[in-house]
Every structure is written in structure tokens, then in C-alpha cells.
Amino acid sequence: MQNRKFVTVKTLLISGGSSGIGAACCEKFLQNNYRVYNLDINDNPSLQKYPAYRYLKTNICNNGEISLALEDIRNREAIINTVIVSAGKHLSGSIETTDEDALLDIVNLNLLGAWRLIKQILPFMKKKGGNIITIGSDQSTVGKPNSAAYGMTKAALAQLTKSIAIDYAKYNIRANCLGVGTIDTPLYRKAIENYSQKSGISLDQIEKEEASCQPLGRIGLPQEVAELAFALSLDNLAYVTGALIPIDGGYIAR
Incomplete structure (x- = not known):
């Protein structure tokens, strides 16, 4: 079947869309007539019922796998409207109880995975603009016990998002980070x-x-985070960029 470029339906590219917040985001965007491309190491069978859903097996710790996935998407789409960086994991431990291999592993996924994916998609998005959402944490703002490495990655991810917002505003690319609490x-x-x-x-x-x-x-519920992510994709919030938006039940307001 010959590849076609579509221009009338909006598109979402998401990393880590097979479970949790990522899966809820896939559902929300699919239910609102988006085509969704999920880059994850495992698929979610419940999402396969949507004709507009496409799973691309991708480890965002690997630049080559990201390149192959994006080549597939670029052959099918004229534009990527929204990118959600949801892939990540947690790691408990203080600085003393976290060994360096575990530290490098979580940095490679939570922070460098986001860096790799966004860096590769930006040249495509620069042509027509777009919307980038990173899934941060309440720990992008505040510290928690036994969370040295995880908190470090989420704080850095928020700062990266702000830098992207500033550097790429001239291309009509917005970038916001969600300060997600306990979900x-x-x-x-x-x-x-x-x-x-x-x-x-x-x-x-x-x-x-x-x-x-x-x-x-x-x-909180994953669906509540998905509602916020979808709202940020709407044209009537097109002036919102560079923000770290809490969705944490009031946790950091205490």
C-alpha cells in the first residue's frame, strides 16, 4: 500500500503511551479525532481498537530506533501537531543508596530519552510549528525523601522544557511541562x-x-492528566508556553 500524506486530521506523537498517563493521553486524543503514534517498548492491546492508532516499537534510549520511528511517521504525515514525552520510570533511594549504574539508567530514560526524541523531531516541527508537552513531576519543583535521582531527572526535564520554549518560540513551537503529583x-x-x-x-x-x-x-487519575495535556493542545491556549503546570491535588501549594 502506497504511503499517503494526510493534512486534515491532527496528529499526536507520544513516547511511553502504552500504560498509565501515556495510555490515558492516547485514549483522550484518539477520542478527539487525532491520529496517534505511540513510541514504546511494549504495546497496549486495548488501544488497538482505534483505527487511528499506530504502535511503533521504540526504545527512546536508542537514537537509531527513534530515527526509524520518525522516518515512518514523516512518510505518513505532513505535520506533527503535538508531542507528549511520557516515557519514564521511578527510582527510590538517597544519594548514598543509589549506585551509579542505577543513576545512569534513570537519567538515560527520564532525561536523555526526552532530549533525544525532542531533538530529532524539532527539525520536522520547525516547518509548521507544534506543541510539546513533557510529563514532569511535583518533584520538578519540590524535593521528597529517598528520591535523589528521580527528582533530579524531573527537575532537569522541566528546565529543558523551558529552554525549548524560549529557543523555538520563533518557529511557533510551544513547550510546557506538567508537574504531575501522585497518580x-x-x-x-x-x-x-x-x-x-x-x-x-x-x-x-x-x-x-x-x-x-x-x-x-x-x-489523582491518569485521565485527569490527559485532560490537561489535551487542553494544552487546543488553539485557545496557544499563548501558553514555557510553563511548569502543577497537577498534583495541591501538593506543592502547601
Whole structure:
């Protein structure tokens, strides 16, 4: 089948779109008539029901794999309207308890993965503008215990996003970072399960304690983050760029 270039339907490119916040973003954009390209190391079968969904197996720690995925997309699309950088992972530990291999691993994904993907897509986006959203953290702003490496990557990601916003505004490219708080994702579930096993505290008690730390008294949902990401893609928010926007139940406002 011969490749065609489409111009009438908007497009989303997302990294880490197979689970958690990324999957919720895929669903939201697909439900609003976007074509969605998901760059992830695993697919999400529940997204395959959408005709406008395309999975491209990609490890964003690998420049070559990113290049192949973007070549595929460029052969199909005249423009990428929105890019969401969602791929990432958590790592618990202080500076003393985090070994250098673990540090380099999380930096390679959370920070350099974003750097690689955005750097390769910018020449394509510069032609017609676009919208870049990075999934940061409440730790882009504040510190938390036993989160030295993770917090470092998320703070750096927010700063990278601001720099992109300044450097590429002349090309009508916007860039914003979402300061995501505690959200009920597979990453969150894995983190509290690990903590429960190490501490002996029940999952139910941990969840209650986590909820009580949030001024709104509950854990957030991936769909709520997706709503904000989609809102930033709309033309009526086209003056918003270079922002670190909290979506954390009021956590950093305390």
C-alpha cells in the first residue's frame, strides 16, 4: 500500500503511551479525532481498537530506533501537531543508596530519552510549528525523601522544557511541562507494593497515608492528566508556553 500524506486530521506523537498517563493521553486524543503514534517498548492491546492508532516499537534510549520511528511517521504525515514525552520510570533511594549504574539508567530514560526524541523531531516541527508537552513531576519543583535521582531527572526535564520554549518560540513551537503529583498508575502501584514488602505496612494503610498527604485528600487519575495535556493542545491556549503546570491535588501549594 502506497504511503499517503494526510493534512486534515491532527496528529499526536507520544513516547511511553502504552500504560498509565501515556495510555490515558492516547485514549483522550484518539477520542478527539487525532491520529496517534505511540513510541514504546511494549504495546497496549486495548488501544488497538482505534483505527487511528499506530504502535511503533521504540526504545527512546536508542537514537537509531527513534530515527526509524520518525522516518515512518514523516512518510505518513505532513505535520506533527503535538508531542507528549511520557516515557519514564521511578527510582527510590538517597544519594548514598543509589549506585551509579542505577543513576545512569534513570537519567538515560527520564532525561536523555526526552532530549533525544525532542531533538530529532524539532527539525520536522520547525516547518509548521507544534506543541510539546513533557510529563514532569511535583518533584520538578519540590524535593521528597529517598528520591535523589528521580527528582533530579524531573527537575532537569522541566528546565529543558523551558529552554525549548524560549529557543523555538520563533518557529511557533510551544513547550510546557506538567508537574504531575501522585497518580494511580502502574508505576505508582509498583512503588507502593515494593514499599509494603520492605516495610511490612499494609497496602491499604499506605494508600490512606498517600491520600492524606494530598490537600484534596485523594490520589489523582491518569485521565485527569490527559485532560490537561489535551487542553494544552487546543488553539485557545496557544499563548501558553514555557510553563511548569502543577497537577498534583495541591501538593506543592502547601
